[in-house]
Amino acid sequence: MSDIKEVKEPSIYDFRDEERDEDFYKVDAGLTEDIIREISKEKHDPEWMLEFRLNALKVYKEMEIPDWGPPIDGLDLNNIVTYVKPKTKMVGSWDEVPADIKNAFEKLGIPQAEREALAGVGAQYDSEIVYHNVKKEVEDQGVVYTDMESAITGKYEQMVKDHFMKLVPVNDHKFAALHGAVWSGGSFVYAPPGAKVEIPLQSYFRLNAPGAGQFEHTLIIVDEGADVHFIEGCSAPKYNIANLHAGCVELFVGKNAHLRYSTIENWSKNMYNLNTKRAICEEGGTIEWISGSFGSHVSYLYPTSILKGDHSHSEFTGVTFAGATQNLDTGAKVIHIGKHTSSFIDTKSITKGGGINTYRSSVEIRPTALYSKASVNCGSLMIDSESRSDTVPAMDIRTDTADVGHEAKIGRISDDAVFYMMSRGMSEAAAKAMIVSGFASPVSKELPLEYAAEMNNLIKLEMETG
Amino acid sequence: MSEYILDIKDLHAGIEGEEILKGVDLRIAAGETHVLMGPNGAGKSTLGNVIMGNPVYKVNSGSMIFDGKDLTEMSVDERAKAGLFMSFQNPLEVPGLTMDNFIRSALRERTGKAIKIFQFKKKLEETCSLLDMDEAYVQRDLNVGFSGGEKKKAEIFQLLMLEPKFAILDETDSGLDVDAVRIVSKGVDIFRKNGGTLLIITHSTRILEGLNVDATHVIVDGKVVKEGGAELVETINAGGFEGLKNE
Amino acid sequence: MSEMHLNHLPVLTWNKLKMNESIAEVKGNHGDGPCGPSGPQGPSPWFSEESPEEKVIACKIPMYREQAFPTGLGAEMDEYLGAVEVLEINESSKEPVKQEYKLEDGADFRKAIYIHVEKGVEASFVQIFTGEGKGQAAVSVKVYLEEDAKFHLIRIQKLAKDYTYLDDMGCRLMDRAKMDYTSVQLGAGTVYAGAYADQWGYESEFRADVAYVGEKDSLLDFNYVDTFRGRKSKGVMRFEGVLKDNARKIMRDTLDFRNGAVDAEGDEEENVLTLGKDMVNRAIPMILGEEEKISGRHAHTSGKLSPDMLFYMESRGINAAEAEKLMIDAKLKRVTDRIPEGII
16 A cells, blocks of 8 residues: 555546646756756745755755654655746736736636635746736735746845744745745745735745745735635645645734635645645634645645744644545644633545645643643545555643543444435435535635635536546 | 511613523522523523523622622622522533532532541431432533433432522423423422422423422513412413413 | 653654653663563564554654553563563453552552453453552553453552552453453652553454552653444543642643545544642644544643633532532542542
8 A cells, every 4th residue: 555556547636738848947856056056046035044054955955854654755856846937027917927827727627816806816837926916806905916936036025034034934844944945936925914804815836847846935024903804725736746736825813813714735746745834823823724635646735834923823724635546645733832822723634535634733832821721633535445544643731721632533424324315316426426515614614715616616527437 | 687588679681782681680589499481582591690600690780689699899709608409401511520429519618528438328328318329420520421311310400409498409300301390399398398499480480299389480581470379370371371460 | 770762642743842752760770670580572482473564654653662462661662671470361350450659768660561452351450559658550451352351540649649550551442342441540740641541353442540649749651542443343541630849840732543444433632720839730632634434523621620610610619629629529530430439
């Protein structure tokens, strides 16, 4: 079972447009100080960023690969072209986006965000922002939504410098260090005090070149009393060369601020997704994570909430679907520091076709976190006996005033339910897909309508294949 | 010393940010049976809980004197030791703690003396037979797996075992089967005959049948709006609470 | 003194949580105890089957080190204890085999027992440990239950504060075999306790009930694993704990459903009453599944007496301190109720 073979059957994500190599600018495979300098120069980094990258490279070389999770030996970092830049420049409207890129989006069924009059759309093509548009009403509130490159060289440079990789330090783990050295692209959001962004800010990422890695950095700062919803959608066509995604998301939630961070990840089935996401909440702040993980060959993903301020709160709602060839290790971490902090984790895992699913979490309640509450609820659904599903939740409680509850369940689709639905004329596959969608509904019902529809389509397709 | 066992004056109380009792006056003489009626949300249960000292509620102002003692200065268990008892609408479940052990611990705490097993057992048996209850019942874990009716019966059983001076029965008759109502009524009757004082909080009157009610208080929107004798129960049965508000 | 690596998680997690294993300081060296050095640690005479080949999946190491007859504490405990006493039980008995150990100051008690319960035989076995002064007790019981055998292992530990107690158990259950394990940890400042149930048999049943009370400076380190292999095998693990003062506890409890354990059911639950300001309550309750047609559940609660409960108790005249005592007794009673009357 440790040997996960390449599937032969074409999956719906296997399409790709024939992009020729000359359209791309590549750095040499492998990672040296020269490459880092080259990247930095190309990005027009300020001096401090170059130094930051070089230091991160040093840390990266010293650190070990994690020994407790899914194997990543299929990943040969020395042969990964870490930086690919399409020749397209920043554009201001949907019409200017090149047709082949538009086609790829369309085939992936990405909602027509522009037409839906949604807020700022920053669509990332490979490692670079190719499309960026911020709606006027968002700007009117003083909200800044831009790509990281612009933020770091523009008037928000100091703010970026004060926050960049402060929450996820480069020595956090090997892939955080790698990210620090080669990061490229991503989004920057700053919501000033009291700003209420009613429409979600959206950003699409995808990987679309053989051997390309993607290291986008997302930095969101929500100031006192502000309210933001950010949606990140990921998808990528499939290639035979191992792909690596080591993004980093840092979220700063100010006093009494509220941030909802939604993600649908649907990477191609050969992707190594080693992503790091972390949020810190000041007094009375709330972070809400909505997370759907469907794609990738291997995932390590545990969004972390640090509840620093008194009365701060975090909620994590996640669903992970692991099918054939997939080994997805996902979950959440919460660190309670402030008094009267509270956290809820609600996750669902679905496993089929020989996939491996691990729910992994830790809830830490520090001695200072008096009168805190934490609740963890995880459910696993096994679709067949070739698959594997593990639940590995850790709790570390260091104050007797805390109130902690945990519940986990594993099981299968009930035959009775399938029989009942089939007796009303549904096919077995349709009945099962419907039951699985219902099981995953805690996530889909938290998503905007078009994303929920996309997620249910994904479940349906995943249930019908194989 | 007041002639009343319970003397409440201008009581203002509620939960954080919301006043529920807005100046309640209530006097009850020892040995009497009083009924507290009122529509849903009027503050009936709040009053019971405030008398017993439920920390969920805060007393903002006013006084509550019970048997010569200022209740507002007393902790919940001190009030219980002073002779107060309240039946809970939702008694709590304790797996591993038998009802008989629970009652014995409560008695020991109340009297400050070791309980003589023989006498205790005898009293358990007597009380069981008075209430037509199976003795096996007291060996069960406290309220665990009890039906609604069984929980209410268990509360009445505790009332007779603990022998308080004053009992607040909070909607004890709601949602009960005929058998449970009979046992509750019987228990209440025994408690009264032994000189106990009663405050029965209810919005229906099934439990009051055959009971000698000395006074009725009607609470609407956090205030006692009408007081009278047993006949007031009949008036409310016929006409409801409408119209009482404006008097 | 030497070090023993023990209580390994069946599946690893983040190293920085320091839950993957524990390291105990033990008296002397492996195999130099009163039992003498160990013979071949492999299967005993009746134990002829090959050990199952464990699959290693994605860093999911089934066992830290192979152990022919797995236990909760692990392979190093076997080496440490040395020679094994063999107990054949081929007749049913209502009277339990009873071993009471009263240890004296300076004790270095080590004992390893293999118990073989014949087909259809019903028996029970009681071990009670009391001890004075300072010392160490290390005990392992491995039970092989043949078809339709029923066995109840009861362990009660009331050692003095300055004791280290290593408490190990492993059992293998064949078709329709039933194993009941009741463990009460009331003393010893340092406790390492492990149990491993290997449910090979069709319709085999395992049940573990554990009560523990941690007080000043004490350490309680658990590793309980129930592995389901047989069809319709059932397992229940219940932990009732109290942590006072600055007691530290780590509970590893795993339901491991192996491929082929069709219609297996597992249920684990831990309820911890936290009564010490500086206590440390750590838990990692795992469910591992590689079979579809199973059902597993885990629940964990941790906290003080709820305000509602406290109000209810106080309204009957029971003050907070007394209410806590009642709750502790209630928790212990839930476990000691599993012990048949007259045994202790």
